[in-house]
Structure formats: structure tokens, C-alpha cells
Amino acid sequence: MKNWTRAFALLAAAALGACTTVNTTAPGAVGIAREQSFLVSAEAVQSAAGQSYAKTLTDGRAKGVVNNKPVMLARVQAVSRRLIAQVGAFRPDAPSWNWEINVMDTPEINAWCMAGGKIMVYSGLIDKLQPSDAELAALLGHEIAHALREHTREAVSRSVGQQLVLTGLAAATGASQSTVQIANAVAQVTYSLPHGREQETEADRMGLELMARAGYEPRAAVTFFQKLARASPSKGPSWLSTHPQSEARAADLQAYIARVEPLYKASAKP
Numbered sequence: 001m002k003n004w005t006r007a008f009a010l011l012a013a014a015a016l017g018a019c020t021t022v023n024t025t026a027p028g029a030v031g032i033a034r035e036q037s038f039l040v041s042a043e044a045v046q047s048a049a050g051q052s053y054a055k056t057l058t059d060g061r062a063k064g065v066v067n068n069k070p071v072m073l074a075r076v077q078a079v080s081r082r083l084i085a086q087v088g089a090f091r092p093d094a095p096s097w098n099w100e101i102n103v104m105d106t107p108e109i110n111a112w113c114m115a116g117g118k119i120m121v122y123s124g125l126i127d128k129l130q131p132s133d134a135e136l137a138a139l140l141g142h143e144i145a146h147a148l149r150e151h152t153r154e155a156v157s158r159s160v161g162q163q164l165v166l167t168g169l170a171a172a173t174g175a176s177q178s179t180v181q182i183a184n185a186v187a188q189v190t191y192s193l194p195h196g197r198e199q200e201t202e203a204d205r206m207g208l209e210l211m212a213r214a215g216y217e218p219r220a221a222v223t224f225f226q227k228l229a230r231a232s233p234s235k236g237p238s239w240l241s242t243h244p245q246s247e248a249r250a251a252d253l254q255a256y257i258a259r260v261e262p263l264y265k266a267s268a269k270p
């Protein structure tokens with residue numbers, strides 16, 4: 001059965017004809033060098049993410065829950081912009097992405113950055129965790145790193161591949177990537193599917209470097225993720241429950257703080 005499934009997966013990949021293996025980012029001081037495989041294009045994922053983000057804003061505005069806390073919004077935008085000013089260290093195209101930064105008024109502890117730089121912070125995260133600016137930079141650096149590394153594109157590629165396997169589409173028709181399929185997968189990955197452990201660790205390390213370059217004390221990443229772990233009930237949202245276990249995460253961050261310390265020392269402080 002497994003071999004049969006693998007055969008279909010290979011057929012699906014062949015039919016798509018676009019299985020590319022690349023590294024989306026420069027390794028940086030933290031040395032991220034994992035090669036990535038994609039079945040869908042960056043453009044398709046960014047376009048789907050842009051549409052999904054616009055719909056989230058439209059729906060949120062209809063309910064009156066977008067950006068109605070001006071002080072909180074200004075703070076989130078100021079910290080985000082300092083981090084965005086550093087993304088060129090990892091990929092030259094990212095500074096010119098059409099970045100958007102908004103705050104949704106909801107008690108949930110959550111935040112994300114969609115493909116192409118679409119940032120959303122939920123007010124519940126700020127209200128409940130009361131992060132310092134540096135702790136906020138740790139969160140935002142982590143979410144921005146997911147976008148720079150195109151982790152959603154990786155997940156969508158897996159999802160599309162699995163759907164092709166399940167439906168046998170690849171064998172029957174040599175299916176092309178349906179826009180609807182990709183859009184659905186992007187929304188699903190952003191709102192309900194957690195990233196894998198490997199992606200989380202990459203986002204932690206790259207986020208750490210972004211915050212250090214932006215002039216935020218990297219040790220705040222440790223305290224932020226401790227706060228997050230304490231606030232997360234055992235059956236919390238999926239994006240929290242599969243984040244790396246807090247002790248292992250703190251140890252990894254500590255090890256990488258040493259690597260980014262010189263960048264922090266040399267950075268302009270906020």
C-alpha cells in the first residue's frame with residue numbers, strides 16, 4: 001500500500017512538472033540551510049494569501065474588529081516595520097513585498113504573517129501576554145520568518161500533492177494546479193493547520209536574528225515564549241500546541257542568542 005501511494009505521489013509530482021528544490025533564504029548568522037521542495041509556485045501562494053488576507057480584513061471591518069485600538073496598532077506597526085527593514089538580510093526580494101500590518105480585536109492569543117508579508121496580530125495576545133516591545137519583536141520576527149521561508153508554500157505543496165494522490169487526478173488527467181485548490185489550502189494552512197516542528201525551529205532562529213538586527217534584545221525571545229507556553233492551556237489552538245516544547249525551545253534559543261549577540265550589539269536601537 002505504501003509503495004502504491006508513493007508511486008501515485010511520484011506520478012502527481014511528474015504531472016505537475018514543477019517540483020522544484022530550492023532554498024528560499026540566505027542562511028544568515030543562524031545558518032538555516034535546509035533545502036525545500038515545492039509543487040506550487042510562490043506567485044500562486046502569494047496571490048491566494050493576498051486574497052485571503054483581504055477577505056479577512058473585509059469580514060473583520062464589517063464586524064468592527066479591525067484596528068480599533070490605535071495605540072496597540074501603532075505599536076505593532078512600529079515594531080513590525082523595524083523588523084521588515086531587516087528582511088533583506090535573508091532574501092533580497094522581501095523588502096519590496098507589499099507588506100501589510102493589522103490588528104484584529106479578538107480575545108484569541110494568535111498572530112500570523114501570510115505569504116508575501118501579510119501580518120495580523122490578535123489583540124488577545126497583547127492583552128493577555130502583555131509583551132514588552134522586544135518580546136513583541138520576538139513574536140513578529142518568528143511570524144515574519146515563516147513567510148520569508150515560505151513555510152505555507154511548503155505545506156500547500158504537501159496538501160496539493162496529497163489531494164492529487166487521493167483523487168488519482170494525476171494519473172487520470174495530468175491535473176494542473178487549480179487556483180481554488182491552492183486558495184483553499186493556503187487558508188487552511190494559515191487558520192487551522194500547524195507548521196511542523198522543523199519549520200517552527202527555523203522560524204525561532206531566523207526571528208531571533210531579525211530582532212537582533214532590528215535592535216531588540218534577543219534574550220526577550222526566551223521570556224516571550226515562556227509567557228506563551230504558560231498562557232497556553234493543554235488543549236490550546238493547534239498552532240500553539242505543536243510549537244516546540246517550551247524547555248527544548250528555550251535551550252535552542254539560548255544557544256542561538258550567542259550567534260546573534262554581535263548583530264544586536266552593532267544594531268541601531270529603537
Ligand SMILES: [Zn+2]
Pocket residue numbers: 142146195200203
Ligand atoms: Zn510558528
